Amino acid sequence: MKELLQEENPQKQNESIRTLNKEFDDVKRLLEKYLTEIIEKTEIAKHQSIQDAFSSFVEFDDIANCKQTVYVNSIFAEMVQTNTIDEFEYDRKVDNKTYKYCxxxxxxxxxxxxxxxxxxxxxKxxxxxxxxxxxxxxxxxxxTLYNDHNIDEIINIHGELNxxxxxxxFGYGDELDDDYNKIEKLQNNDFLENIKSISYHKTRSYxxxxxxxxxxxYQIFIMGHxxxxSDRTLLNTLFEHDNCISIKVFYRQYEDGADNYIDLIKNISRNFNNKPNMRDIVVNRENCSPLVPTEKEVAE
Known part of the structure; x- marks a missing residue:
């Protein structure tokens, strides 16, 4: 599609983008058929590590420094609302030391x-x-695997099979790309046919x-993404929202002991415009863990 932006002949450009969209529809149709067949034949195991992650609380050490006040105020407000705050304890002491005036x-x-x-x-x-x-x-x-008491809501943001x-x-979702403005300026709707952010309007999911x-x-767990x-616009919205206090990566671990943590961090960084905030919000490696530990690590 980007190559077609360089086409100077309008008629040829129109014919080419329509052909591309038709071929892309064929790819989507075949992908849907393939995934449907695979799901029917495949038995997938539930992993305890993922269950444990769904059950976990937000750890204070994981929260970005720039977001700690937002997080603490939300807890404080909830305590006030439920009348569970000890006013004297809050107003006077922490570890028996007066801090109110300093x-x-x-x-x-x-x-x-x-x-x-x-x-x-x-x-709790x-x-x-x-x-x-x-x-x-x-x-x-x-x-199927994880919709139990640990998950309150599921949004299938990219739709469902059949x-x-x-x-x-199925398409491209990077409105931050330098070429996206060029695509919109063409005033040719065929170029927007397979842009994800356009398709999101088909349902209420977004x-x-x-x-x-x-x-x-909220804290974000990255699992398998x-x-x-291709999802840059959506991820940027989630990552740089004022309410995002932390992004925790559950990385893939390989049998030889290697993993893809750093590769994920590189990709995550491209979804941030504010790089200093990114380095604060994304949880460091030592506080992250494999999505599914290898058998060797489990044995240890």
């Missing part, structure tokens, strides 16, 4: 909540996670996702 309100709250988060019963009462599974896969594998109400979205991320602070440019 710290800002935000600093005091961070110290107070950070101490509280060391208590497991406190976390106040931090039961509301989990949205944003499924980029066209299949129902994730729903569904008229939520057809598969709007439901936007509603979710606007509700309050390459974070490549």
């Amino acid at each position: 710290l800002t309100e935000n600093e005091a709250r961070i110290i107070f909540i950070e101490k509280k988060l060391k208590n497991e019963s406190f976390k 009462f106040h931090l039961l996670p509301y989990t949205l599974l944003l499924n980029f896969n066209y299949t129902q594998i994730a729903k 569904s008229k109400n939520n057809p598969i979205i 709007r439901e996702l936007l509603n979710f991320i606007s509700l309050g602070p 390459s974070c490549g440019n």
